[in-house]
Amino acid sequence: MTMTAAGCVPFVFPGAGQAASPDGAAGPKTVSHIEAAKSVTSVGAPEVIRVVGAPERTSWLSRIFDHKSTEFFGDAPIARGDYIHHGLGRVAAPAALPGARMMAAGHVSLMFMPSFMGMQDNMVGDSTVSPATIATHYDSVTGSKVRVVPHGMNASMYMFGVMYAVNNWLNIDVMSGWTRKYMDMTTFRGMVGSKVLGMSGGATSGFNDTQVNAIVRFYQDRHTHFHLNFGLSLPSGSTTGAITMLSPKGKDMTTRAPYGMQIGTGEVFATPGLTYLGTTGRWSWGAAFRSRLPFARNSHGYAWGARYQESVWGGYLLPGDMILSLRVNYVRQDRISGKDPLINGVGEPMNPLYYGGQRLQLLGGLDIDGHSIGLPGYSHFAIEGGKPVYQNLYGPQLAQGWQIAARISQLF
Structure with missing residues (x-):
């Protein structure tokens, strides 16, 4: 009153x-x-x-419109935003895109980044094809027809990272983690024909390759930041995982897992990129380019194809210091070059020619500042999920069905 x-x-x-x-x-x-x-x-x-x-x-509607962010935005600088983000404050940064944010000098951030992905159905180009069509029309790496066709795959990845702000224009981060992959497969009887023999499944798990990145800010003003990303992917993950599957002769066979089921790559990659962030009022936006470029073939005789990723996104600051975002992500990847002589057989994913292609994804996200929900210090939570709206693959190969990623961080 x-x-x-x-x-x-x-x-x-x-x-x-x-x-x-x-x-x-x-x-x-x-x-x-x-x-x-x-x-x-x-x-x-x-x-x-x-x-x-x-x-x-006050009405609930007036509380929404009268809400004041505790961060730095546009022409209204708040010390906390400058302290954490060195001037730009609360901007949309996708959970599945590391290296988009930077910290002020002297800070350390611990990060946990779980992600999950599901794949289903097989595609050649931009068309879906049936397992029977693959078994009767496409060759395996041995030269005979494909007799084992995957019909689904799930992957779970748990990444841990630490970032250190050397100064206001240079941040360094290191990330690694643990991954599990599981694939369901349909086996066809004999070496020809479309008669199904049975189903089987196989799993691999282990530690990932390690990522080391440097993030360099080369331009900033009150509303805009540009970052360069320089990094290396180091081969700490296994490339010798094995699975057991049902053979066309009706017996279980244990063999080296297909390329896509291996946890590591066995290669060193350069991972250059560029990030742009902008903000005005409650709106923020960004764009990013990421790449993964192999230096040479690994000790097994193959190299994953170069990978390129371009993203654009926008976000709006909601009451409670939450940012709702929408991202469009385009990924293209070259085929595998060379082959591992021990990845051999009549399974579709054992053929290195059946990897690569392009995808256009649409993803929605939510970014929550920890202090707004009563967490101590400067904690941060972000989640993002979506699915492809277009795929054109060097198939036959499994198509991506969905993905979801989260990022939890604590700054000191």
Whole structure:
């Protein structure tokens, strides 16, 4: 409840505020409520008096529109935003895109980044093909027809990272983690024909390759940042994982897992990139280029194809310091060159020619500042998920069905 001084009873001021009586003696002076309000104002008291303990009456809609962010945005700098992000503050940065944010000098951030992906159905170019068509029309790496066709695959990845701000224009981060992959397969009887023999599944798991990155800010103003990304992918993951599958002869066979089921690459990659971030008011946006370029074939005789990724996104700051974002992501990857002689057989994913292509994905995300939900220090949570809206693959190969990624970080 709110009331003004105009609603109070008249005030009586003694002493210096007294007026002279007709006989010259000083007496009390009674002033009106309007004069009282002026007198209160003249000594620095507010004109609006709030009753202690009474909540202000506001609608849920006005609370949304009157919400004030505690971060730095545009022309309204807040110290906390400058302290954490060195000037740019709360901007949309996709959970599945490391290296988009930078910290102010001297800070350290610990990160946990789980991600999950599902693949289903097989495609050649931009068309879906049936397992029976693959088994009767496409060759395996051995030269005979494909007899084992995958019909689904799931992958779970758990990445851990640490980032250190050397200064305001250079951040360094290191990431690695653990991955599990599982594939379902259909086996066809004999070496020809479309008669299904049975189903089988295989899994691989282990530690990933290690990523080392340098993020260099080369331009900034109040509304814009540009970052260069320089990095290396180092071969700490296994390339010798094995699976057991049903053979066309009706027996279980254990063999080296296909290329896409291996946890590591066995290669060193350069991972250059570029990031642009912008903001005005509650709106923020960004664009990024990422690449993964192989230096040479690994010790098994093959190299993954070069990979290129371009993203654009936009976000809006909601009440509670949450950013809702939408991202368009385009990925293209070259075929595998060379082959591993131990990845051999009549399975579709054992042919190195059946890798690579291009995808266009649409992803939505939510970015939450930890302090807004009562977490101590500077913590951060982001999640993003989506699926492809277009795929054109060097098939036959499994098509991507969906993906979801999260990022949890704590800054010190």
